[in-house]
Amino acid sequence: MSDRHTTESHSGQSFETLAIHSGNTADPLTGAVVPPIYQVSTYKQDGVGGLRGGYEYSRSANPTRTALEENLAALEGGRRGLAFASGLAAEDCLLRTLLTPGDHVVIPNDAYGGTFRLFAKVVSRWGIDFSVADTSDPASVRAALTDRTKLIWVETPSNPLLGITDIAALAAVARTAGVRLVVDNTFASPYLQQPLALGADIVVHSTTKYMGGHSDVVGGALVVSDAELGEELAYHQNAMGAVAGPFDAWLVLRGIKTLAVRMDRHSENAARIVDMLSSHARVTRIHYPGLPEHPGHETAAKQMKAFGGMVSFQVAGGEEAAVAVCDRAKLFTLGESLGGVESLIEHPGRMTHASVAGSALEVPADLIRLSVGIESADDLLADLRQALG
Numbered sequence: 001m002s003d004r005h006t007t008e009s010h011s012g013q014s015f016e017t018l019a020i021h022s023g024n025t026a027d028p029l030t031g032a033v034v035p036p037i038y039q040v041s042t043y044k045q046d047g048v049g050g051l052r053g054g055y056e057y058s059r060s061a062n063p064t065r066t067a068l069e070e071n072l073a074a075l076e077g078g079r080r081g082l083a084f085a086s087g088l089a090a091e092d093c094l095l096r097t098l099l100t101p102g103d104h105v106v107i108p109n110d111a112y113g114g115t116f117r118l119f120a121k122v123v124s125r126w127g128i129d130f131s132v133a134d135t136s137d138p139a140s141v142r143a144a145l146t147d148r149t150k151l152i153w154v155e156t157p158s159n160p161l162l163g164i165t166d167i168a169a170l171a172a173v174a175r176t177a178g179v180r181l182v183v184d185n186t187f188a189s190p191y192l193q194q195p196l197a198l199g200a201d202i203v204v205h206s207t208t209k210y211m212g213g214h215s216d217v218v219g220g221a222l223v224v225s226d227a228e229l230g231e232e233l234a235y236h237q238n239a240m241g242a243v244a245g246p247f248d249a250w251l252v253l254r255g256i257k258t259l260a261v262r263m264d265r266h267s268e269n270a271a272r273i274v275d276m277l278s279s280h281a282r283v284t285r286i287h288y289p290g291l292p293e294h295p296g297h298e299t300a301a302k303q304m305k306a307f308g309g310m311v312s313f314q315v316a317g318g319e320e321a322a323v324a325v326c327d328r329a330k331l332f333t334l335g336e337s338l339g340g341v342e343s344l345i346e347h348p349g350r351m352t353h354a355s356v357a358g359s360a361l362e363v364p365a366d367l368i369r370l371s372v373g374i375e376s377a378d379d380l381l382a383d384l385r386q387a388l389g
């Protein structure tokens with residue numbers, strides 16, 4: 001790969017500017033201000049090996065995907081961004097690039113169910129084992145390390161319990177142990193939190209969520225600061241092949257342009273909803289890092305710009321009561337996923353986190369998860385009040 005794929009400088013521009021301009025250079029042929037969707041698999045060569053612009057085959061590189069990858073690197077303050085067909089494809093590529101049989105990984109006690117399934121049911125079959133730790137407590141992570149540990153994996157805020165991990169503190173643990181720190185930044189997005197600047201080695205995204213932002217694309221990303229590691233991952237991205245297609249890359253690039261304004265509104269609306277839930281008689285517990293009583297509140301306030309749009313809460317009456325609230329919601333659409341402009345509600349135990357049942361990551365049966373959208377907060381509050389009954 002050429003240096004074209006490595007973001008060298010961020011020229012001191014603010015996040016909002018980078019989100020709109022990084023990677024989004026005007027089309028050299030027409031001047032189109034939005035990068036075209038290069039819906040193409042192969043490229044004409046001017047004689048054998050004579051590539052125009054470095055492109056030979058779209059699994060290896062595609063100009064629309066390059067635009068997104070440059071943008072991702074700039075937003076996370078990294079040197080290399082890589083775009084994949086899904087968040088899990090990005091995770092799979094990362095794990096199979098960095099790990100070999102006999103290696104060990106420390107994973108969090110709260111995480112997306114599909115990530116846990118990847119470790120427990122897929123990667124483990126190739127001789128890679130893992131220990132579960134409370135990543136909000138550096139001592140718990142230190143205790144889980146072995147002489148075979150290669151990676152510490154963190155989600156912060158975590159899915160679905162909104163646990164907070166101090167990224168800088170865990171980066172210090174990882175550095176001392178000589179292992180790499182991976183941070184899944186899906187819930188926060190780079191607008192709210194930049195793990196590489198806090199010492200993480202690798203950032204993972206499901207770009208399906210806030211980055212895409214409109215529930216119309218599935219995608220994933222890896223971003224790293226170390227150019228050599230970026231090169232190694234890019235080699236495996238091409239060798240394994242689960243790349244983002246041109247249209248999907250274009251949709252994510254388009255979504256990112258409004259990320260900053262969307263995240264501000266998501267965060268404001270979530271705070272208003274938490275305010276209402278806090279005094280609701282049927283709500284027994286709220287998981288939201290913006291609450292002063294949340295154990296990770298101070299850390300979140302330190303490492304995040306705002307507390308984001310995800311809220312989980314538990315209700316009186318157990319599992320059936322929680323399911324009934326989800327079923328009664330109207331404006332909050334009952335569905336998996338998160339991070340889109342429209343508000344979603346779900347029951348993690350039976351939906352997104354069914355695959356962690358019976359494991360150390362099992363979620364409370366009376367838990368409801370909200371992805372608070374950017375509709376009118378008043379309308380969202382009215383819907384939730386009627387759903388709670």
Ligand SMILES: Cc1ncc(COP(=O)(O)O)c(C=O)c1O
Nearest residue numbers: 086087088112159186206208219
């Ligand atoms: C925190 C987190 N990481 C990773 C993923 C996996 O991403 P994808 O569904 O795009 O494969 C998800 C999906 O919900 C997620 O919530």
